[in-house]
Amino acid sequence: MSEKPIEGEKRVFMTGNEVVAWAALAAEADIMYGYPITPQNEVMHYWTRLAPKYGRSFLQTEDEISAGFTTCGGVLSGKRAFTATAGPGNILMQESMTMAEMMRIPTVLVVQQRGGPSTATVIYSQQEVTMTCFGGNGEGLRIVYSTCSHQELYDYTIKAFNVAWKYRFPVFVLGDGYQAKMRESLKMYDPATKGIKMVETQPSLGLAGVPGVDREPSHLRNTYNTEEELCEVVTNLVEEYNKVVPEVVEYETFETEDAEIVLLGHGIVTRAAQAAVKTLREQGIKVGHFRPITIHPFAADELRAICKQAKKLIVIESAQGQFERIVKEAIYGESVPMESYFKPGQGITGEEIVEYVKKGL
Amino acid sequence: MSNTVKVALAGEGGQGVQSVAGILVEAANDEGREALYIPNFGVEQRGGVSVAFCQISDERIGSPKFKFADLVIALSDRAVRRTKQYVDENTVFIYDSSVEGVEDDMPQKVKKILAIPALDIAKKELHPRVFNVIVMGAAIAVTKIVDIKQAKSALEKKLGYKFKQDPKLRELNFKALEKGVELVEGKV
Amino acid sequence: MTTNAYKMKQVETTKSVFTIFTGLCKGCGLCIEKCPTKTLHWSEALGVYGTPSVEPKENDNCTACGMCALVCPDCAIVIERKK
Amino acid sequence: MAVVPNMPKSWRVETKPHKFCPGCGHGLVLKALGEAIDELEIQERVVFGCDIGCSLLSWDFFNCDSVQTHHGRTTPVVTGVKRARPDRICIAYMGDGGGYAIGAQHLVNSAARNERITAILVNNCNYGMTGGQMAPTTLPGMKTQTSPYGRDTETMGYPTQGPEMVAAIAREGAYVARGTVANVRRLKRYIKSALQNQIDGKGFSFVEALSGCPTNWSTNAQKTWEFIEKEMPQYFKVGEIKTPGKKEE
Structure with a gap:
């Protein structure tokens, strides 16, 4: 079966x-x-x-x-x-x-x-x-x-x-x-044909053996009595999460090496941004595109590096600045100017990005 | 964006624009080309203008929607009003000649406007149900996104089970497709 | 919008004046099924979605009972009993 | 005099034809409700709330102040209005998903508190707006998008008996009934009694209406009526289930 x-x-x-x-x-x-x-x-x-x-x-x-x-x-x-x-x-x-x-x-x-x-x-x-x-x-x-x-x-x-x-x-x-x-x-x-092996799963409840006799019972909780206890638990959680970050964080760049204008977009908007980069490059405009694949955690260091040489960032999203907040937090302290192109709830096409970029030249 | 052909098909819910769009992109995909199709949908299950956005290309396609189409086909008065926003000087705009009261709604900047009597021909010469297949023929003739043979085999794939029960349906659909091609050939 | 501007068609039978507001009729056919004398059928006149609307057959079985108007979810039918 | 459509006075003519599918039962339930509002002469006092799901398409249906809320949350929003404005006649309009699944807790607790509101629930055995998934009211063996092999009562239980459940929870003074679009006149009577119960301040009032969904059932008119009149009553008994002052049968 x-x-x-x-x-x-x-x-x-x-x-x-x-x-x-x-x-x-x-x-x-x-x-x-x-x-x-x-x-x-x-x-x-x-x-x-x-x-x-x-x-x-x-x-x-x-x-x-x-x-x-x-x-x-x-x-x-x-x-x-x-x-x-x-x-x-x-x-x-x-x-x-x-x-x-x-x-x-x-x-x-x-x-x-x-x-x-x-x-x-x-x-x-x-x-x-x-x-x-x-x-x-x-x-x-x-x-x-x-x-x-x-x-x-x-x-x-x-x-x-x-x-x-x-x-x-x-x-x-x-x-x-x-x-x-x-x-x-x-x-x-x-x-399997791509060499991907599915990670084995582990039960946390319903394990083999008599609890208290053969093994410790699972006593799972998400409640804590004291502020100190909670703070310690969350601090440890955050620490472990931060350890994971470098292993899971993913991003892509498109012609960012010499880009003066860098388009920032995630999800399906990256397709419009990639198309815009292609068109604008054909017209001799030095545009690149940075796209996080893990939008959280975020490839902050990699974007910072790009910020050093760029003259302008443009954040593009079908929302009113939700992605921009993540970007701002990631590159806090950088001096590169940032513009935004927001269309909350509406799709974004490559053509309109091209138009926007050229208007700002 | 370069070699991508963009088509917007619009009609009243039930006129069958979505199924035509589905068959069209299926045909393109079967030819090994890249195709992307997205239906426009609101909250209602029925009613309202139904728009199908299709793109066919030799390379990976960008955003699912586009600003201007190469071809817009509108099959009702509301569809004309809804889709004229996708028309610019490179667009062929086709509407059904049975649509009334849209004289003031015609796009101004346009490559070519053409009224085709698809509904009339479907009713009088073929069958009202193949109205949308005539439209599909017209779309193929204008855009050349797939050849007619490929379109026929896509129809066969989609409707083959019905053709088996009634072989006359095959003939009817294929005729409708060819009729659609005839309606626009040499005119755009 | 003027509120009573719906497109309409009227058919007279012996006992009634049957009005179908084609501008409201969605062609669901619930009325055809509920007509106790089976006197309704699909009309040439198209409804609001471009599907056939309904009208009485010529056999003149309409008793002006009003069942069709009652079960119409869109209030597209008005039956007037002839005096 | 020119013939005009015979719509209830409380209907908003400018929004007709309404947004429901051809043959949808909502039009009939809302016709019964509209006539009840007319006959009780309460149009200017009504606050009408609708849910997510197909019922939301009624957000501009009446010449009454109306609010479209979230899935299952119409009952609490309307309860909030009633507590703040007891002089208003508050109607919560929802589907079977909104009332018996995602919003069941609100229906149950409003009934338990005997809120002086009127809840009207349209039962069409499936989630209509999202494309025909299994609902709490889906009949045993009935095929839907999420029960493609038929509702298996072993794993998915039996259709929710909504009015019976509400009647069991509700206090004295509550009114609970189940009508059907197959009998619009009787349905109107129940809705009118429910609204009267609110006007009299007696308690919670609830009417379930058996209704059709030709779009997702994929039925023609004949099959639609058959399903409403023959299949649904096998599980859902039409009638008044709880009326103030009356001994329960």
């Missing part, structure tokens, strides 16, 4: 939500917990059709609060569990993801950002950056991959499970409504 869902490698043409479902299958995910919300629904639709064929499970919960906490339960039981959501659902998931942060529960959450605040649109935005990176009453001890294509949705959904289980921090794949709903080509593969 449970043969490999994907043998070798094959080129396919499908929507991003379908890609996520296949990637989770390929990553040997055991169970998905979920609740309907647009534009993420088809992840569940494909998963519910495919999962039983490969011996995997699904539970539709009563809301996203429950979907998040059932995911925690699944992970604590040693299963590669995941969930997916968007917008108002992401808000409700923050409760469970904060617990996951505190208790080092390696959950995987795929976010297909929609417009905000509130119900807003079901289409697209980059307005869930702050929430996904820092949501909850905590310190944001998470790893967030901001993908830009179906290929990356596939690659990083697989990677999310491994990074989560290796480092035991909650991992997020931050897509958006465009990536969820559009169709384009990608290559799906069996992770």
Whole structure:
């Protein structure tokens, strides 16, 4: 029954939500917990059709609060569990993801950002950056991959499970409504053919043996009595997170070596920025592009290096400065001027970036 | 951005623009080209103007939406008003000649405006249901994004199960496709 | 917008004046199924989504009961009983 | 005199045709509600709240002050209004997902507190707006996007009996009923009684309406009526379930 869902490698043409479902299958995910919300629904639709064929499970919960906490339960039981959501659902998931942060529960959450605040649109935005990176009453001890294509949705959904289980921090794949709903080509593969070995999972509850006799019982908690105790716990958590950062942080640069103007954008906006760089370079304008793949943690040192030689940074995002805040924190103290091109909840094209850059010359 | 062909198809929900767009990009993908298709969708399940944004290229495609299209096809009055924003001096703008009351909504800066009697031909000569396939033929003739043979095999792939039950449907769809090509050939 | 500007079509039967506001009719067909005398069918006149609207057949079975108007989710039908 | 559409007076004509799908039951429930508002002459006192899900498409439906809230949160928002403005007639309008899944806690606790509001819940056995997933009310064996092989009662339980649940929790003075769009006149009577219960200040009032979703059920008109009239009543009994002063059966 449970043969490999994907043998070798094959080129396919499908929507991003379908890609996520296949990637989770390929990553040997055991169970998905979920609740309907647009534009993420088809992840569940494909998963519910495919999962039983490969011996995997699904539970539709009563809301996203429950979907998040059932995911925690699944992970604590040693299963590669995941969930997916968007917008108002992401808000409700923050409760469970904060617990996951505190208790080092390696959950995987795929976010297909929609417009905000509130119900807003079901289409697209980059307005869930702050929430996904820092949501909850905590310190944001998470790893967030901001993908830009179906290929990356596939690659990083697989990677999310491994990074989560290796480092035991909650991992997020931050897509958006465009990536969820559009169709384009990608290559799906069996992770093994690329030398990717799935990190083994470990149960934290329901272990073998009689607790108190054969082994210590698991007494997991996220509550502490004193300020001092909490401070120590969180300080240790932060320290361990910071140790992980250099190993997980990812970014890409495009013609930044001699760039006088550097475009900063993440997620699907990077595609528009890359196209703009190409056009502007053809016209002899020295433009480059820096794109974080992990939007949190952030490749701060690498961006700082670029700042030293650039004459201007332009932050481009489909939100009102959520990404810009991350950038500002990362390069605090640098003197390079920074401009912003914000379109909250709206898509950004290469053409308009070209126009904007040329207007400022 | 250079060799990418951009198409916006718009109509009323139920006119079948999304399925045509789906078949079109599928055909391009089967030819080994890069294709990207994104439907525009609101909260309603039905009703409202439905827009399909398609891009086909020999290289990886940039952002899913675009500012101006090479071809815009609008199939209703509301679709004309909704899509004229994607038209500039390099755009071919096609609308169905049954659409009324849009004289003042025609794009001003445009490469070419063409009204085609797709709905009328579908109703009188073929079948109302293949209206969208005529439109697909017109789109292919203008943009040359795929050849007709490839389009036919994409139709076969998508509707083959229906063709099996009723072979006349195959003939009807293929005829509609060719009719669509005829409607614009030599005119743009 | 003037509030009563919906496109419409009227058909007279022996017992009623049947008005279909094609500007409101979405062509769901709920009324056709509920008509106790099966006197409604699809009309040539298109509704608001470009799908066929409804009208009484020529067989003149309309009893002016008003069931079609009652079950129309869009208030697209008005039946007037002839005196 | 020219013939005009026979819409309830409280409907906002400028927003018609409304945004619901062809054959959607919401239009019928809102027609019953509109007529009830007209007959009780309460239009200017009504505050209308709607949920996320298809019910949100009614945010501009009436000539009444209206607010579209979050998924499942209409009941608390409307409760908040009622507590602040007891003179208003407060209506919370939602679907089965909003009332029995994500917002179940609010429905249950509003009933337990006997909030003087009227909740109207449209039951169409699925999540409509998000494209037809399984809902708490999905019938056993029914195929949806997230139960592609049919609802398995072993793992997913049975359809939520909403009014029965609310009636069990609600206090004396509450009004609870289940109507259906297959009988709009009776549905209107229940909605009117529910609103009257609020006007009289007796207690919480709740009406569930069995309704159709031809889009996600993929049914034609005939099959839609069949499902509403034959399939749904097998699990959902139409009638008044709790009325003030009346002994329960």
